[in-house]
Amino acid sequence: MAFLYSLMSVVSYSNILAAILATMGGFFFALRAILVKKATVSGDPLEAVLVSYFVNFLTFLPLTLLLYGFSPGFTIKSIIAFIGAGLFGSFLGRTFSFLGIERVGASRTIPISNGYILLGSVFGILLLAEPITIGHFWGIILLVAGVFIVSYEIQSTSSDSLGKWKISIGLIFPLGALLFFSLDSVVAKVGLLEKTPAIPGLTLKFATASLMMSLFFLFRNRSLEAPFKAEDRKTYLWAGLVGSLAMGFYYLALGLARVVVVLPFIGLTPVFVLVLTYFYLQKLERITTLITIGTILVVSGIVLTSIFM
Numbered sequence: 001m002a003f004l005y006s007l008m009s010v011v012s013y014s015n016i017l018a019a020i021l022a023t024m025g026g027f028f029f030a031l032r033a034i035l036v037k038k039a040t041v042s043g044d045p046l047e048a049v050l051v052s053y054f055v056n057f058l059t060f061l062p063l064t065l066l067l068y069g070f071s072p073g074f075t076i077k078s079i080i081a082f083i084g085a086g087l088f089g090s091f092l093g094r095t096f097s098f099l100g101i102e103r104v105g106a107s108r109t110i111p112i113s114n115g116y117i118l119l120g121s122v123f124g125i126l127l128l129a130e131p132i133t134i135g136h137f138w139g140i141i142l143l144v145a146g147v148f149i150v151s152y153e154i155q156s157t158s159s160d161s162l163g164k165w166k167i168s169i170g171l172i173f174p175l176g177a178l179l180f181f182s183l184d185s186v187v188a189k190v191g192l193l194e195k196t197p198a199i200p201g202l203t204l205k206f207a208t209a210s211l212m213m214s215l216f217f218l219f220r221n222r223s224l225e226a227p228f229k230a231e232d233r234k235t236y237l238w239a240g241l242v243g244s245l246a247m248g249f250y251y252l253a254l255g256l257a258r259v260v261v262v263l264p265f266i267g268l269t270p271v272f273v274l275v276l277t278y279f280y281l282q283k284l285e286r287i288t289t290l291i292t293i294g295t296i297l298v299v300s301g302i303v304l305t306s307i308f309m
Contacts, residue, residue: 055240081191086208089184146297
């Protein structure tokens with residue numbers, strides 16, 4: 001019944017528009033991953049992260065000033081929440097994600113890191129007292145199975161595994177992205193529950209991420225100007241712009257429909273990554289049967305988890 005109700009709810013105009021916007025968001029998230037992979041063949045993933053943050057911040061700051069002026073509707077709680085989202089999801093999450101894309105590839109990193117819906121759901125149940133349903137439970141099972149298959153494939157084909165356990169060093173990065181994206185979803189939700197609009201929240205989030213990455217560069221005695229002068233700077237900039245579009249479409253969709261309507265379409269990102277990898281990254285990544293099966297399971301789990309959440 002819950003599944004039928006979810007399908008019927010999509011018939012409304014606002015839900016159809018939200019589904020289209022969320023699907024576009026999922027596509028642009030995938031396109032950003034492809035651009036990052038292309039850039040990090042000769043470039044530096046951390047430079048891509050820094051440029052991307054500044055582009056994101058400079059995209060949402062003018063929108064905040066234009067739409068809300070100097071009264072964006074922050075509360076003390078929402079300020080802390082969006083700063084936390086910038087620290088966990090943007091700074092740590094995206095850094096681990098970009099490093100994972102460089103190390104093990106977009107087609108492997110994105111399905112694993114998208115398992116944040118699994119861990120984020122657990123955090124939501126434990127920290128926000130959200131209910132769990134049978135459909136939600138089976139969605140989690142599919143997610144776990146898909147992440148396990150992709151992880152196994154990384155380990156079995158990796159040349160940097162450690163000892164008899166064959167644990168790939170590269171696997172640390174997509175799993176780290178999964179963890180930090182999960183924390184991001186919880187703290188960002190706390191901020192949105194304070195009725196702070198999404199665009200000012202995103203501005204504060206990316207301001208925090210830009211500051212943290214800048215401090216990280218300075219701590220490592222690295223130039224803040226170098227990423228903007230690098231040979232791959234145009235690709236870095238495009239990745240940042242595409243990422244801003246993805247976030248914009250995602251939050252526009254959330255403004256029109258319930259989360260359970262939006263997330264299944266955002267969850268199509270791994271499928272888009274798989275298709276784009278096949279057409280544009282054949283020389284850089286090899287799509288195996290297990291990667292395909294794992295990706296399908298992850299997406300199926302995301303759809304079930306979202307519908308029955």
